[in-house]
Amino acid sequence: MNETNKPRTSNAANADNDTGRSSVNYFEFREVCKAFDDRPVLNRVSFAVKRGETCVIMGRSGVGKSVSLKHIMGFLRADSGQVIVDGQDVTHFSEPQFYAIRRKVTMVFQSGALFDSLTVRDNIAFPIVNIRRRIHRQAGKRIGSRRCPG
């Protein structure tokens, strides 16, 4: 994939902003390159997605769409260039630093990620409902049937 579009906002991502709260762009790629065994997949890819904006990456199979998303999640690392998420330059983030990013951003893998017996809504709700249930169970175990004082 060879995307030469420059970010749509000048000095767009405020990458120095650690909190990222005021960043205009939620995602930004700056001249990202990635090759596998010397076979280039991303060739100086630059783009920006503004906070609240919906963006679709289209292209033929094997062009590097999933590879791009995996850079945002920290599953793949760029050979060069910068990846910015919510105002933070995550290019050289450690694995523990990515934990916080993955609480804000997620991706659904193409295969093996969805329950085909469930609707899209129920698939999305699945982890939320199950985490709530687990928290509820744990709270029940810890608190038991103790009554409020007084």
Ligand SMILES: Nc1ncnc2c1ncn2[C@@H]1O[C@H](COP(=O)(O)OP(=O)(O)OP(=O)(O)O)[C@@H](O)[C@H]1O
């Ligand atoms: N971990 C990896 N090791 C080696 N090559 C890889 C790896 N991940 C991806 N590739 C290669 O990078 C290229 C881009 O793959 P990618 O999965 O991003 O394609 P895609 O655009 O998402 O395609 P599709 O539309 O089929 O999902 C492919 O040639 C793929 O074989």
Ligand SMILES: [Mg+2]
């Ligand atoms: Mg893909």
